[in-house]
Amino acid sequence: MSASKSSVSMDQHEVDVIIVGAGFGGLYSIYKLRELGFRVQAFDAAPSVGGTWFWNRYPGARCDVESLQYSFSFSEQLQAEWRWTERYAAQSEILRYLEHVADRFDLRPYIQLNTRVKSACFNEATGRWDIQTDDDKRWSAAFCVMATGPLSQPQLPDIPAIATFEGRAFHTSRWPEEQVDFTGQRVGVIGTGSTGVQLIPALAESAKEVVVFQRTPNFVVPAVNRALKDNELEFWRKHYPQIRHDERFSRTGVWDPLRGTRSAMEFNDAEREYLYRAAWDRGGFGFQATFPDLLTNMEANKTAADFVRARIREAVKDPETAEALCPKDYPFAAKRLCVYSGYYETFNKPNVRLVDLRREPIKRVTPQGVTTDKSDIPLDVLVFATGFDALTGALKNIDIRGRKDKSLRTLWSDGPVSYLGLCVAGFPNLFMLSGPGSPAALSNAVVTIEHHVDLVARCLNDLRTKGMTHIEATGEAQREWCDEVRALADQTLMTQAKSWYNRPPQEGKPRIFVPFVGGVGVYRERCDDIITSGYEGFDLYAHGVEAMRAAAQTATPSACIIAGE
Ligand code: NAP
Numbered sequence: 001m002s003a004s005k006s007s008v009s010m011d012q013h014e015v016d017v018i019i020v021g022a023g024f025g026g027l028y029s030i031y032k033l034r035e036l037g038f039r040v041q042a043f044d045a046a047p048s049v050g051g052t053w054f055w056n057r058y059p060g061a062r063c064d065v066e067s068l069q070y071s072f073s074f075s076e077q078l079q080a081e082w083r084w085t086e087r088y089a090a091q092s093e094i095l096r097y098l099e100h101v102a103d104r105f106d107l108r109p110y111i112q113l114n115t116r117v118k119s120a121c122f123n124e125a126t127g128r129w130d131i132q133t134d135d136d137k138r139w140s141a142a143f144c145v146m147a148t149g150p151l152s153q154p155q156l157p158d159i160p161a162i163a164t165f166e167g168r169a170f171h172t173s174r175w176p177e178e179q180v181d182f183t184g185q186r187v188g189v190i191g192t193g194s195t196g197v198q199l200i201p202a203l204a205e206s207a208k209e210v211v212v213f214q215r216t217p218n219f220v221v222p223a224v225n226r227a228l229k230d231n232e233l234e235f236w237r238k239h240y241p242q243i244r245h246d247e248r249f250s251r252t253g254v255w256d257p258l259r260g261t262r263s264a265m266e267f268n269d270a271e272r273e274y275l276y277r278a279a280w281d282r283g284g285f286g287f288q289a290t291f292p293d294l295l296t297n298m299e300a301n302k303t304a305a306d307f308v309r310a311r312i313r314e315a316v317k318d319p320e321t322a323e324a325l326c327p328k329d330y331p332f333a334a335k336r337l338c339v340y341s342g343y344y345e346t347f348n349k350p351n352v353r354l355v356d357l358r359r360e361p362i363k364r365v366t367p368q369g370v371t372t373d374k375s376d377i378p379l380d381v382l383v384f385a386t387g388f389d390a391l392t393g394a395l396k397n398i399d400i401r402g403r404k405d406k407s408l409r410t411l412w413s414d415g416p417v418s419y420l421g422l423c424v425a426g427f428p429n430l431f432m433l434s435g436p437g438s439p440a441a442l443s444n445a446v447v448t449i450e451h452h453v454d455l456v457a458r459c460l461n462d463l464r465t466k467g468m469t470h471i472e473a474t475g476e477a478q479r480e481w482c483d484e485v486r487a488l489a490d491q492t493l494m495t496q497a498k499s500w501y502n503r504p505p506q507e508g509k510p511r512i513f514v515p516f517v518g519g520v521g522v523y524r525e526r527c528d529d530i531i532t533s534g535y536e537g538f539d540l541y542a543h544g545v546e547a548m549r550a551a552a553q554t555a556t557p558s559a560c561i562i563a564g565e
Pocket of ligand 1: 064065151157159190191192193195215216385386388500
């Protein structure tokens with residue numbers, strides 16, 4: 001075969017790396033891979049950069065991880081010059097930050113907005129990925145980086161006649177850019193997860209009536225948001241290097257110097273109460289870290305659950321509503337903890353009403369509202385805070401085909417499999433950021449995204465240096481990783497609640513628990529070991545004789561990828 005033979009057809013645009021998504025993951029991928037000299041092209045279906053922070057602009061939307069930690073660490077200059085205004089940044093501030101990142105690092109020329117990737121197929125003849133976008137363009141790339149986000153595919157509830165509603169209806173993750181006025185409106189909210197608990201107090205400020213349809217109550221701990229002070233920012237800037245290091249080797253990607261180290265059961269009731277109270281008053285996810293065994297020891301867990309239930313009963317005046325808001329049938333924090341101040345107190349407002357769907361299930365949506373098995377509830381607006389086709393939805397939405405035309409959608413029909421939550425056997429040179437099987441779902445997303453992007457960049461650079469063109473997870477490594485993820489989850493109480501990362505066994509199908517619960521730091525050390533041991537669990541190879549020759553002659557990976565023998 002001639003070395004001059006072109007690997008791509010004339011109407012295909014050719015780059016080294018296609019990146020899908022322009023949120024935190026996509027933006028940092030562009031920056032990092034361009035820094036290493038790779039030719040990249042990113043796509044995003046949205047009209048703006050920002051990913052989840054573009055789409056989730058519902059009233060009250062705010063990050064529940066502290067802004068000084070939920071931010072990029074890759075550039076000290078960026079870290080020093082950006083001034084976060086509040087302990088927890090509002091959606092608009094995070095979107096401004098990501099727009100600033102895109103401008104500051106000149107990333108926009110590499111992003112095509114308003115463009116959805118329809119398919120990505122591995123072409124065995126060329127050893128490259130053929131990508132089709134919804135503007136009918138075709139692209140060819142040596143590598144694909146899926147920065148599609150674990151929570152980006154909105155999910156509507158399976159309620160009968162949902163489309164018949166004649167009022168305005170919104171999903172929180174597809175909120176319109178223009179302001180929505182709720183004054184004088186009767187608003188129904190379905191869903192009380194992290195999104196619902198932020199949205200409901202905000203709606204209650206202006207709506208005539210807010211009817212909250214709750215299927216499962218959540219544990220909500222206060223955020224205690226506030227403006228950030230200059231001396232606080234100064235402290236962080238001074239100590240950032242150590243803080244960022246600690247985040248990377250922590251359990252959840254969050255620096256928390258007050259994290260407890262002794263079992264809840266080593267303290268008496270009064271001591272425990274004191275420690276819970278202190279964490280409660282400080283606000284935030286730190287409450288969950290009061291004791292290290294809250295998610296492994298049911299007795300310890302019950303002490304936290306009892307404490308929160310006592311706070312709910314204190315906050316909510318109507319005893320029946322308070323009881324309905326108390327989670328009782330799953331362990332504390334087994335579903336993702338919600339963090340927001342004032343959620344429970346909202347139910348004391350005369351314009352807010354809770355409908356407990358466990359006692360009064362929804363029968364159907366009607367043109368005028370919602371019918372439960374007890375009453376017709378008239379509504380002007382219906383808001384679905386019903387979450388996402390989490391972790392796999394965005395990837396399954398793209399027709400991804402690996403070697404032998406193997407479909408990722410089909411492979412994952414009974415739940416996702418992966419190696420490290422980063423790669424899938426049979427899908428060479430395809431990387432998922434924050435994929436299923438990584439710790440992303442249980443972590444500070446920015447820390448895990450930066451880690452994954454750094455891993456991908458290191459891997460691409462290593463391939464180039466070694467004269468290799470392809471990397472692919474082995475089936476055996478994938479099986480062992482999935483077994484390990486499952487076994488680790490079994491050691492915790494997290495499998496005892498239905499959540500977007502844990503699907504209990506159903507209809508003869510096994511339980512699916514998706515995230516790696518071993519912690520962000522353990523995962524990082526594991527990935528480092530795998531790389532330094534020569535990419536254990538991966539096959540690295542050169543595609544064709546020409547590829548090896550080309551790799552020896554040039555340092556650019558695009559030149560290494562030549563049509564197969
Ligand atoms: P979610 O946690 O999946 O919650 C969805 C809610 O909708 C649940 O209360 C669920 O009830 C309810 N629901 C679904 N189908 C229903 C039906 N047919 N009838 C009645 N209720 C139904 O989704 P989310 O609140 O959007 O949050 C998802 C994740 O996004 C969070 O866990 C978090 O990781 C992330 N998030 C982060 C922030 C932040 O501040 N950083 C903010 C918002 C969201 P069941 O519990 O009974 O299923």
